[in-house]
Amino acid sequence: MEMEIISREIIKPSSPTPPHLKNFPLSFIDHITFRNYVPLLFFYDDTKVCDQTSKISHLKNSLSQILSIYYPFAGRFKDQVSIECNDQGVSFLVANIGTKLSTILQNPNQNLLNPLFPDELQWKTANWSESILAIQINCFACGRIVISVCACHKIIDASTAFNFVNDWAEINREKQKSKSILSILPYNALYAGGTIFPRATFPIFPEVEFVKHEAIVCKRFVFEASKIKLLKGMMVNSHSNPVKNPTRVEVVTALIYKCAVSALGLNFKTTSLRMAVDLRRRMVPPLLDKSVGNLVWFLFVINPELHDVVCKIREGLCEFCEIYPKKFGGKEKDLSFILECLKQVTTNSNAENQSLIIYASWCRFPMYEADFGWGKPIWVTTSACPARNAIVLMDTRDGDGIEALVNMEQNDMVIFQRHVELCQYASLNPSIIANDSN
Known part of the structure; x- marks a missing residue:
């Protein structure tokens, strides 16, 4: 499958994280969770003639908006128990795929799916200084789009990942109607595991190891x-x-x-x-x-x-x-x-x-x-x-x-x-x- 990365950039939150939120404590469950990237793929079969460049521009804008709410995702791990919410941003790649989406849909095997993920991060261990979230927009020759997300499991479980993508999608959809972000997602507080399950005075335990097998x-x-x-x-x-x-x-x-x-x-x-x-x-x-x-x-x-x-x-x-x-x-x-x-x-x-x-x-x-x-x-x-x-x-x-x-x-x-x-x-x-x- 012919593929070319045509752009690579860092998307930062649209508004800076307030000083009192700069340190994001992890919960007693988060702090033992492994740092491997959980991969997700979203396939879209949009049959309308549309400018992919315009779509990507909207996606970058709405991603920047949603990162101002999910602000820890744009930060970096300070250590095993906290995130420094420094607005460094998330990886955002755009790839052109020189084939039709049907090539994958007719036979969705791993050899065809793996190139759709950013930098082959699926299930790899994130370094402490790496982006907590990585996204790749795959643009197919037929005009269709596949969005891939690799989310660091240490702070993002499956439920969190799907909620994040849904909120990003809602902003992207409604912003095209010129609606305010606050009218789309009218909350300004992040209900986080560190608040619900604080680590308190517990010692720092080793992270649970994600045991990989090559075969x-x-x-x-x-x-x-x-x-x-x-x-x-x-x-x-x-x-x-x-x-x-x-x-x-x-x-x-x-x-x-x-x-x-x-x-x-x-x-x-x-x-x-x-x-x-x-x-x-x-x-x-x-x-x-x-x-x-x-x-x-x-x-x-x-x-x-x-x-x-x-x-x-x-x-x-x-x-x-x-x-x-x-x-x-x-x-x-x-x-x-x-x-x-x-x-x-x-x-x-x-x-x-x-x-x-x-x-x-x-x-x-x-x-x-x-x-x-x-x-x-x-x-x-x-x-x-x-x-x-x-x-x-x-x-x-x-x-x-x-x-x-x-x-x-x-x-x-x-x-x-x-x-x-x-x-x-x-x-x-x-x-x-x-x-x-x-």
């Missing part, structure tokens, strides 16, 4: 709504252990777990799931959805039996919600409990556990709401993750299906992708349907 391959499996409905029916009507009202995520997770354990040659009794749980709506009272930072913690579903995966997830999540949100914040905040949690996570982070499946669901995040004025994206995805046995679930565009990105060592993936039940319910890397063939 990892990523495959995309799409579960259509009709197939998910069949999976739900199978669980509801199970004679051994029927499940009441299973969710999309539960049934897809259970199937992938079953197929993964088989492919990896593991035992159901000794294989665990590690799930990232968003704390925002589980806190008492619930946090604002747009709270910034890593507002997640980990649920370990220990050794679930084959037919008990959904029940174990539900039981574990129920217990999790009864304990962690209360002890992490609010009236029942327990500093000794938090300290022990930090010790456990950072102590065990470097240990390789081949009997652990790492799982995160981005379903129900507003990933398909980012309308920059050209319509909503036709596809949102991420890149291959070089972590062993890591699974990310994302919504399909219609909101009813699920796309699962599964990362495994190559030999394991060969067995996994051929599993009979997986093939019965999921399609391997189907084409993305656009408005036309351009």
Whole structure:
């Protein structure tokens, strides 16, 4: 795929960060989170004839505006526990792609997706002095645009990243109508993890290590709504252990777990799931959805039996919600409990556990709401993750299906992708349907 970087610049906030906000403290969760860049791709199938130069000019202007609200993203890490909000800005690249978007949409493999990210930053570790956010605007010969975002995980979790892109899109869309930024996003305070979960007097723990493997391959499996409905029916009507009202995520997770354990040659009794749980709506009272930072913690579903995966997830999540949100914040905040949690996570982070499946669901995040004025994206995805046995679930565009990105060592993936039940319910890397063939 022919590609040329035609411009590279730093976009700074439209207004300087006030002196009293120059130091941005990280939360006790942020300070142990790794600094790897989380990659996102937003594909737009705008069929209207439009000047790409004008689009890019609007994008730069609106990005500058939104950075005055998300001001820490334009700063630099001062150390492991704070950001210096010095308005140094974020990386902004523009690339010309000498082909049509359909080349990628017909066969969306990693070799075609990887060049769309800025400076190949996907999942790389950010240096302390590097840009917290990097963006690349990919302009295709057919006139379409793909926006890629690499966001440093130390301050930006998946929810934060999608909210940021949506707010950027809203400013870009409404600024074209000459509306004021304050009328578009009428808030001037950043609801940050450091305020919600202050690090207080805790010692500085080592960052959780992001263990990379060179031999990892990523495959995309799409579960259509009709197939998910069949999976739900199978669980509801199970004679051994029927499940009441299973969710999309539960049934897809259970199937992938079953197929993964088989492919990896593991035992159901000794294989665990590690799930990232968003704390925002589980806190008492619930946090604002747009709270910034890593507002997640980990649920370990220990050794679930084959037919008990959904029940174990539900039981574990129920217990999790009864304990962690209360002890992490609010009236029942327990500093000794938090300290022990930090010790456990950072102590065990470097240990390789081949009997652990790492799982995160981005379903129900507003990933398909980012309308920059050209319509909503036709596809949102991420890149291959070089972590062993890591699974990310994302919504399909219609909101009813699920796309699962599964990362495994190559030999394991060969067995996994051929599993009979997986093939019965999921399609391997189907084409993305656009408005036309351009």
